[in-house]
Amino acid sequence: MSLGVDLMLAKTCSLDCIYCECGQTTDLTLERKEYVDVAEITHELDSFVAQWKGGLDWITFSGFGEPTLHSRIDEIIEHIKNKHPDKKIALLTNSTLFTEKEVRKSVLNVDLVSASLDGATERSFAKINRPHPALSPDSIIDGLVSFRGGFTGALMLEIFIVPGINDTSQELAVLKKAADLIRPDRFQINTLDRPGTVDWVVPASHDCLKRVEAALGSPLSMDGRSSIEGTSAGLAGESKCSGEILTREKDVGGSGKIYxxxxxxxxxxxxxxxxxxxxxxxxxxxxxxxxxxxxxxxxxxxxxxxxxxxxxxxxxxxxxxxxx
Ligand code: SF4
Missing domain, CATH: 1.10.10.10 (Winged helix-like DNA-binding domain superfamily/Winged helix DNA-binding domain)
Structure with a gap:
């Protein structure tokens, strides 16, 4: 059971992803500041945890925008660690601020980071994520590699597949190279399962997702292409990271009346x-x-x-x- 904590105002983000469930980004920014008052967040969090009777395992930073844009996220993490030591902390991030050493340092104490990387080429990054103009996929990949070097928690790499854009063999080969450098503990493959920001995005088929999973989970071949196109046994330093395809759990819900x-x-x-x-x-x-x-x-x-x-x-x- 996870409690989502939103540190941002709607809709403030460094990206404007075509699949965003929270709608179009209205403030496309890289500026870090205290978007929501820290005392307000910690007070609301503490009272919710005190009142909630359903059991709670995780506190997860996610929501209307990119959580690492909040300049005092490290203090909020510290507060949770001190006040709620039995809860684990997760961060869902779009990875873009990991280019900054200070940001990487500020989230080292969380237990799990789920970092998005949908497009590893300028083309797919621009089409899917519609980024702030100062961002580039290469610097984000470098930031993730540096973060991995100092982070001892679990690092997931989340990849959202948009058919026709980042599922081609060329795009997957570049993503595979990036994933091998980043060395996540797992990668998670996702696709549209609820309405996004633009109407033309369609979900990837299960076959497509299986193809992506095979391409990203297999070791790199000598020429850097994914071994889905050929075998590549015996490469020194090759990595094999397991992945999973995310699907929404089907559940009938409870039996409680709505009050x-x-x-x-x-x-x-x-x-x-x-x-x-x-x-x-x-x-x-x-x-x-x-x-x-x-x-x-x-x-x-x-x-x-x-x-x-x-x-x-x-x-x-x-x-x-x-x-x-
Ligand atoms: S990074 Fe997350 S919050 Fe920002 S636009 Fe993309 S999906 Fe939405």
Whole structure:
């Protein structure tokens, strides 16, 4: 069970990814500052942990924007380590700030870093991540390599596959080279499973994801191409990192009735990312049918909107209303 902690204002980020679940980036920046007051964050966090009765294993930095843009993230990590020593800390990052030594140092104490790297060439990086103009994939890869050198926790490399852009053999060969330099503990392959920022992105097929997994998990061949195109036994220093394809867990949710007190929390969650009725049922322990009935009522009142990816329906709180 993980509690997501958002250190950023909507939607402040160094990237404007085409698949972002939080909508288009409105403040594309590399400026580090205290976007949300540290005392406010630690107070809210402490009171939530004290009240939550459901068990909590992890505290995860994620949310509306890139968490390492928060200039005092190290103090928040320190606070959690001191005040909640039984909780593990995870950081979901887009890796772009790892070019700075100070940023790398500030997050060394977390237990797990999930670092994104979708495009290792200028072309795919620009198309998928629409970065701040000062960023380049080469410097981000160098930053990740330096971070790995000093980080003793678990490092995951997360790669979001956009069919036709970063799944070609050329792109995968460059990504494979980068992954071999970074030496993550695992890589995770992801694709669209809920609405993103642009309509033309489609999910990669399972066959495509398996092909990517094979290309990234196999050792490099002599000429630097992934061994999916040929064998490469016996290369000195070659690495073989295992990977996994991420899929959303199917869950029927709980059987709890929805009480009025929970409405602000449901609406707050829908403000942050699109969720299906199943997601909501699972997060809050509600009965899925009850959630569907409630969503229909909220749709009729024009409080939320719905979008589809394939056959799945997702709800978003596009207007930001958090009370009825
Ligand atoms: S997916 Fe993450 S890195 Fe990309 S724009 Fe959204 S918040 Fe920023």
């Amino acid at each position: 009025g007190d929970f409405m602000p929390q449901v609406l707050e969650a829908l403000k942050r990312r699109p969720l299906s009725a199943e997601d909501i049922a699972k997060i809050f322990g509600f009965d899925k049918k009850e959630v569907e009935t409630l969503m229909e009522k909220l749709l009729k009142k024009n409080i939320i909107e719905k979008k589809s990816v394939g056959k799945e329906v997702f709800y978003t709180n596009c207007h930001g209303q958090t009370s009825l």
